[in-house]
Amino acid sequence: xxxxxxxxxxxxxxxxxxxxxxxxxxxxxxxxxxxxxxxxxxxxxxxxxxxxxxxxxxxxxxxxxxxxxxxxxxxxxxxxxxxxxxxxxxxxxxxxxxxxxxxxxxxxxxxxxxxxxxxxxxxxxxxxxxxxxxxxxxxxxxxxxxxxxxxxxxxxxxxxxxxxxxxxxxxxxxxxxxxxxxxxxxxxxxxxxxxxxxxxxxxxxxxxxxxxxxxxxxxxxxxxxxxxxxxxxxxxxxxxxxxxxxxxxxxxxxxxxxxxxxxxxxxxxxxxxxxxxxxxxxxxxxxxxxxxxxxxxxxxxxxxxxxxxxxxxxxxxxxxxxxxxxxxxxxxxxxxxxxxxxxxxxxxxxxxxxxxxxxxxxxxxxxxxxxxxxxxxxxxxxxxxxxxxxxxxxxxxxxxxxxxxxxxxxxxxxxxxxxxx
Numbered sequence: 001x002x003x004x005x006x007x008x009x010x011x012x013x014x015x016x017x018x019x020x021x022x023x024x025x026x027x028x029x030x031x032x033x034x035x036x037x038x039x040x041x042x043x044x045x046x047x048x049x050x051x052x053x054x055x056x057x058x059x060x061x062x063x064x065x066x067x068x069x070x071x072x073x074x075x076x077x078x079x080x081x082x083x084x085x086x087x088x089x090x091x092x093x094x095x096x097x098x099x100x101x102x103x104x105x106x107x108x109x110x111x112x113x114x115x116x117x118x119x120x121x122x123x124x125x126x127x128x129x130x131x132x133x134x135x136x137x138x139x140x141x142x143x144x145x146x147x148x149x150x151x152x153x154x155x156x157x158x159x160x161x162x163x164x165x166x167x168x169x170x171x172x173x174x175x176x177x178x179x180x181x182x183x184x185x186x187x188x189x190x191x192x193x194x195x196x197x198x199x200x201x202x203x204x205x206x207x208x209x210x211x212x213x214x215x216x217x218x219x220x221x222x223x224x225x226x227x228x229x230x231x232x233x234x235x236x237x238x239x240x241x242x243x244x245x246x247x248x249x250x251x252x253x254x255x256x257x258x259x260x261x262x263x264x265x266x267x268x269x270x271x272x273x274x275x276x277x278x279x280x281x282x283x284x285x286x287x288x289x290x291x292x293x294x295x296x297x298x299x300x301x302x303x304x305x306x307x308x309x310x311x312x313x314x315x316x317x318x319x320x321x322x323x324x325x326x327x328x329x330x331x332x333x334x335x336x337x338x339x340x341x342x343x344x345x346x347x348x349x350x351x352x353x354x355x356x357x358x359x360x361x362x363x364x365x366x367x368x369x370x371x372x373x374x375x376x377x378x379x380x381x382x383x384x385x386x387x388x389x390x391x392x393x394x395x396x397x398x399x400x401x402x403x404x405x406x407x408x409x410x411x412x413x414x415x416x417x418x419x420x421x
Contacts, residue, residue: 043093051337092314098372141305165297182265194298287365
């Protein structure tokens with residue numbers, strides 16, 4: 001599911017792209033000869049190794065090496081690397097969410113990559129930025145995702161779609177009757193609620209001039225964030241959202257209502273394209289709606305990347321492989337097999353990719369989105385913010401009171417766990 005948070009989102013950023021270099025920097029013949037007979041281990045995401053099968057075979061042939069591909073849930077690979085890396089049983093190349101990069105670098109788990117600027121420039125700005133720590137590169141983007149709007153064409157046509165979230169509120173007012181619903185979203189989670197709160201001026205962390213995050217500047221309870229949370233609360237207070245979509249099981253209830261034809265539209269991500277198709281839903285996909293102030297709802301951009309383990313015994317060859325897997329040609333092939341939107345700029349307008357409604361929606365939504373903050377302090381935001389939003393959703397606290405408490409809790413945890421780092 002979410003790529004970003006507990007993931008983090010499917011993302012293509014302002015322009016989904018491929019790498020223009022079908023392969024990375026050329027090795028010298030002596031380097032190739034020294035790599036002969038080596039074995040590299042790649043940890044790929046679950047059910048995604050089919051996307052790199054041909055690339056791996058080509059790399060093996062070109063470098064006269066063996067590449068072993070092991071599938072693991074990508075969001076959990078860093079956890080395994082902490083144990084398997086020092087034990088010598090870890091990977092040379094792994095894939096992971098962009099919001100885990102800084103934590104992994106701080107823990108000494110990743111190698112810095114030394115690739116030319118022309119290689120880096122192949123990728124969208126947001127996706128490559130997710131791989132940077134202190135102006136150093138630690139990975140190459142393989143795919144991006146954002147949240148998007150799914151709608152049931154049997155319940156509402158594309159021409160009837162409300163343009164703003166406030167219009168969706170009005171539509172839901174006319175539609176919701178306790179068993180049938182209009183628009184639904186998991187707004188009791190900051191991963192989704194940030195789309196509204198940031199549109200009114202809220203933010204997670206402030207930024208310095210160089211684009212780095214300032215963990216001492218938390219904006220989840222500023223005036224704009226509170227205004228966004230107040231709008232969110234209206235959907236729950238007026239019975240437009242069922243109580244069942246609050247809490248841990250909310251995702252299951254929301255998806256079930258949509259696949260059962262009981263919700264006209266929901267906010268979800270490309271990760272559900274296959275599931276909704278199998279359910280036989282006649283659905284459409286588009287970017288998130290605007291807000292009444294004219295700004296488009298934002299979303300977190302989730303970035304999957306290829307990274308080199310700090311424990312690799314063949315780091316130069318491992319870097320060659322990471323560059324090769326993420327290049328333009330192989331990014332496009334991977335998309336054709338996995339439907340994960342590539343982060344290569346040149347693929348943003350590729351006909352083979354843009355014929356996909358999901359890819360087009362992610363590409364467009366990326367224009368209004370930002371990467372999930374990749375600093376360790378982000379770990380202290382999720383739980384307090386979610387808890388606050390759940391009290392807002394259930395009417396147990398007003399938005400300002402709840403968000404003030406969340407901000408104070410997050411600041412206290414950041415001070416306790418991250419001060420002096």
